[in-house]
Amino acid sequence: MIEKYCIGADVGGTTIKLAVISTDGEILKKWEIPTDTSERGKHITRDINITIDNTLEELNLHKSSILGIGAGAPGFVDSSTGYINEAINIGWKHFDFGVELKQLTGLNVWVDNDANLAALGENWLGAGRGVENLIAVTLGTGVGGGIIANGEILNGANGTAGEIGHVTVKTSGGAPCNCGRSGCLETETSATAIVRKAKEAVLEKPLSALASMKDITAKDVFVAAKEGDAAAQQVLSDVTETLGLALANLTVAVNPNKIVLGGGVSQAGDQLLQPLKEAYSKHCLPRAAEACVFELAELGNDAGVIGGASLVKQYSNAQ
Numbered sequence: 001m002i003e004k005y006c007i008g009a010d011v012g013g014t015t016i017k018l019a020v021i022s023t024d025g026e027i028l029k030k031w032e033i034p035t036d037t038s039e040r041g042k043h044i045t046r047d048i049n050i051t052i053d054n055t056l057e058e059l060n061l062h063k064s065s066i067l068g069i070g071a072g073a074p075g076f077v078d079s080s081t082g083y084i085n086e087a088i089n090i091g092w093k094h095f096d097f098g099v100e101l102k103q104l105t106g107l108n109v110w111v112d113n114d115a116n117l118a119a120l121g122e123n124w125l126g127a128g129r130g131v132e133n134l135i136a137v138t139l140g141t142g143v144g145g146g147i148i149a150n151g152e153i154l155n156g157a158n159g160t161a162g163e164i165g166h167v168t169v170k171t172s173g174g175a176p177c178n179c180g181r182s183g184c185l186e187t188e189t190s191a192t193a194i195v196r197k198a199k200e201a202v203l204e205k206p207l208s209a210l211a212s213m214k215d216i217t218a219k220d221v222f223v224a225a226k227e228g229d230a231a232a233q234q235v236l237s238d239v240t241e242t243l244g245l246a247l248a249n250l251t252v253a254v255n256p257n258k259i260v261l262g263g264g265v266s267q268a269g270d271q272l273l274q275p276l277k278e279a280y281s282k283h284c285l286p287r288a289a290e291a292c293v294f295e296l297a298e299l300g301n302d303a304g305v306i307g308g309a310s311l312v313k314q315y316s317n318a319q
């Protein structure tokens with residue numbers, strides 16, 4: 001039998017990550033190109049087509065051995081059509097990405113949002129390998145999420161399922177969110193939120209070690225908390241309490257076997273996981289909590305392209 005390959009393409013605000021992966025999960029090549037966001041990102045599909053052609057030639061692979069492209073973008077994506085409602089970082093608005101990429105490349109194309117691809121990636125080759133019911137959370141500049149239910153990514157009625165970052169956790173007085181509302185999980189637990197909260201905490205506790213820092217990062221807050229700084233500890237306790245509550249509530253809806261945490265903030269490891277698990281246990285229905293374990297993501301920045309390839313593997317089989 002001739003080996004078949006899947007292409008993953010993860011379009012981000014600064015780079016487009018790509019990979020050619022066999023259906024057995026062997027990564028043949030992984031590379032990236034800069035994202036050309038000029039003219040509202042109109043050259044991006046062309047750039048993807050060119051780099052794929054060049055790479056297939058270099059790898060001596062014919063297009064007939066490629067099952068398709070699984071592409072991801074940050075924002076609101078209709079996965080059934082590949083239509084991008086809006087991807088702010090890239091400049092796309094009401095853009096028929098899936099159709100255009102298919103026409104240019106002549107390959108089958110499946111599209112989903114980047115957080116769903118990361119969940120699929122961890123579900124195929126990472127910390128959530130083979131887990132039937134999985135919640136994957138990316139804690140970075142924003143908060144992304146993807147839900148695998150009964151072995152499949154959950155998209156919902158119009159592709160909004162798993163938008164964990166926009167679960168409301170503060171009904172009044174919350175910070176404004178990119179989605180146009182306020183008090184979302186993203187504005188309370190992302191790296192950006194940790195920095196904002198640290199700056200607020202310093203106003204109340206001017207003796208905090210954070211007060212003398214110029215450009216506070218989320219990492220600084222974790223370091224200061226470890227060293228016993230009360231302001232930093234208070235910020236992280238707020239964050240883990242809120243995140244624990246949100247994940248506990250999601251757990252009752254999804255009943256996951258595992259919750260995988262990725263993104264920059266997750267690099268804090270046990271310093272994040274331990275208080276998070278405590279808050280989660282406190283708020284979660286015990287029977288649902290018993291079934292669920294927490295784990296740190298394993299694939300880092302590769303999760304998206306691996307997830308893209310996984311999307312191809314899954315859906316091209318069904319054709």
Ligand SMILES: [Zn+2]
Nearest residue numbers: 166177179184
């Ligand atoms: Zn929001």
